[in-house]
Amino acid sequence: MNRFDTNTWEFDNQGISRMQDRIRTYEAHSATEVFRAFDWLESGGSAVLLPPVSCNGLPRKIEIERPNQLGVWSSGTTGPPKLLLHEWDAVKRMIVIKPRYQGETWATPYRSDSFAFVHLCAHAWANLGRVVQLAGNIPAAWVKLVNGSCDSLACTPTFASLLLLEENRMTSSWMPKRITLGGEPIRESLGMRLASRFFATRFTSIYATSELGLILKSNRMDGWYESANLSKEFQDWRIIEDELQVQRSENWIATGDIVRSNARDGLIRIVGRKSSLANVAGTKVRLDEISDLALKIPGIMHATAAAEQSAVTGEIVVLKYSLTGEIAGEEVLRKLVFELQKGLPKAAWPRRWELMTTGLNSNAKAKCI
């Protein structure tokens, strides 16, 4: 295998040009395309998965300095999309190959350009299985699950919860071999309901990020993970100011996730994102963006968006605001709701609005109370 000093390519006006023989790009609109990328990676090349929508917003020049890399784009919700490179060998280490997994059909609603989808495809590819994509429409998803002979399901806890809500006589016979949950923490009450409905199913709960790949996995359904599993993926780990940090290649990396640790039982649970982000039904939402937009509304003095626990979507956004008093409160709220719903994606809409009274703290500085 050759070692590349620098590998670059540029996007031309018509599409993507392949400048190096050993780097190929694939449009990640289906599992079939992703499987082709894996075949190429297995031959020693590098592969970059492109989002299935237009390439607008992606950087025009990318460099890959090491060989045999898999490139997946981040979602772009926390900044401009960036290309995240994973060693193909590291991706393969995440895969478990077993005779009982051979030939399974997995169903998933994950977006085809997401790391979660890529991870699932890697598992199916290695085990000679296939992946069926589900739409967000729950009744249509049920039809595919039942009629498509789907053996297993990979989805967020929110999606699984919605499946339970839309159960009917036709769906009640479906009992998958496996359900893998990821993208957001699982709530214990939901875990119990899923375990009860799918009593013969083997569950796996996964905590992974686009940047770090697989961090933790467990068969528990109560939202806790065995912390010993962290040591399998990383040199070391620690919790600093409630945030999980992991060590890889001598570097400490902050995950951005707030965790709770049960040292006595060797367990760890993900509580939520650090203050700047919320995780709403698996979608990362920037809270500072919401606060900034709210502050532009006439009549608003202070505005802070925060994440709040939700039994339906994991988290929702709450906006706490205070008024200048120059404009009637009802009018300000009406304008605030309208502008935020107009200017933000639906997952980022505040679902609760809390009017705060501005007072003074002990240092005579303004505070919301």
Added chain:
Amino acid sequence: MKYPYGWSKGTKMISDCVQELILTIHRRNGGNLNSICLSSRLLDPVIGLDSLDLAEIMAAIEKRYGVSPFDSSSAPTSWFDVIQIIQSNTCRD
């Protein structure tokens, strides 16, 4: 508005409140219903809610009644179930 036989005044008030919450979001989504059939499933296409809308309604219910229907041992599948859960938890208090 017709209520199931035997409902107390308190339960009727809970029902009215839940209906109002649903209809507010239903109309925000472009719907034009004036009332909701309580036996409807939570995500009935006629009502036109998605999971985010549902989370908003549940947050409002939790703030008003201190009850999180989705955290109960048996999650609701219809709006009737939601009202029953609220009613049984508020009476207990």
